[in-house]
Amino acid sequence: MSDSGAKYRAKQTVVNLSLALAACVAMVALLVLGVPRDESIRIQEVKYSSIVDQAKSSSGLPLITIKPLDGWWANLAQLNTASADAVVNFKAGFVGSDVKYIGYTQAFEGNPTWLAFQLAGSTITGSYEYANFKWDIYQSVIKNDPQKTMDYIMVLNYKDNDYILLYGIAEKSEYEAFANEIVDRLRQASSIE
Secondary structure (H helix, E strand, C coil), rough: HHHHHHHHHHHHHHHHHHHHHHHHHHHHHHHHHHCCCCCCCCCCCCCHHHHHHHHHHHHHCCCCCCCCCCCCEEEEEEEEEECCCCCEEEEEEEEEECCCCEEEEEEEEECCHHHHHHHEEEEEEEEECCCEEEEEEEEECCCCCCCCCCCCEEEEECCCEEEEEEEEEHHHHHHHHHHHHHHHHHHHHCCCC
């Protein structure tokens, strides 16, 4: 009798472990399916034009205001007057469809050290010209997969030590459209002409 009792207890242990495992899996599934998740976009839109206007009036700098491509919206716009490298700059970022991003930095009185730091890990690979303004194109020496925002950088030295950098993840034609818009705005600015 003790032999059949041992077999019963051994069989019952396997059954109990299986039931306990099934109960745990069911509880995890209920928690995963039952807990509400925030499905909203985490990146918020900012009022780009308003921020640029406010930064212009408070700093007195000749900041440009560009019009992004159709379907693109700003997620960043900020003036940095107290940066560690002592180069005053304005940064803006634009988000497009299909997880595309193009950012730009307009820097005033940049120095070679600042520029070298911005282009660290990149090498010059070409240029792009529009309306007598020449952009130097830099690409990362490392092929990142997925691509990173500083893997492709367009640099425009438009006045003395003033620079504009374009960077992000987008198609070449979209970079060129942003570059053209920036040049058009620079040409309209009275302090540049």
